[in-house]
Amino acid sequence: MKPFLIAPSILAADFARLGEEVENVLAAGADIVHFDVMDNHYVPNLSFGPMVCKALRDYGISAEIDVHLMVKPVDAIIPQFAQAGASIITFHAEASEHIDRSLQLIKSEGCKAGLVFNPATPLHYLDHVMDKLDMILLMSVNPGFGGQSFIPATLDKIRLVRERIDKSGFDIRLEVDGGIGAHNIAEVASAGADVFVAGSAIFNQDNYQTAIDEMRQQLGN
């Protein structure tokens, strides 16, 4: 199993001090930056675009930026995020007319590629693209907002995807996103996840170091 990665979702950060917030959470031990892009079309909320990703790079953030596209369509914005400094770009299976082409586009732009599954999205979208995936992102909440509660039914889905990844032999990360914190991260890890998105469980706490340390303690690393 790969080392566990903690990915703070900056949707829960103080946008007025975003560069500082990201710096602080990385200094507190976070591994990658989860960058939630919302278009108020695919999801009923609006967040930020490639310019903010570039601003973080210009500010000096060198950690991997994990861009979660909650947008439809996806293709046109992929090159913009790649040029703005994205490291990983994931998109929702239902948001692309041609999943294979969108995955190839991400790779051709030099980024790692991933597919996102909402709680009710069936896993058959994986059937013909496992060889093109660097990441599978399972939503444990319905996309669009931070601070929601973890959907327990996701645990079975995580187990099924872990099985598929291990059987495939491909080097694919299993990221879970939504309602994750010290209270449930061990359970999510034992189901088979190795990348954990946490927004409110980190940014809503006074001390980011304590919040991340508690999650790491639960993970046993």
Ligand code: DX5
């Ligand atoms: C929801 C986003 C999540 C969310 C996580 O659509 O994709 O990344 O910001 O926030 P928490 O950890 O507070 O559920």
Ligand code: ZN
């Ligand atoms: Zn997300």
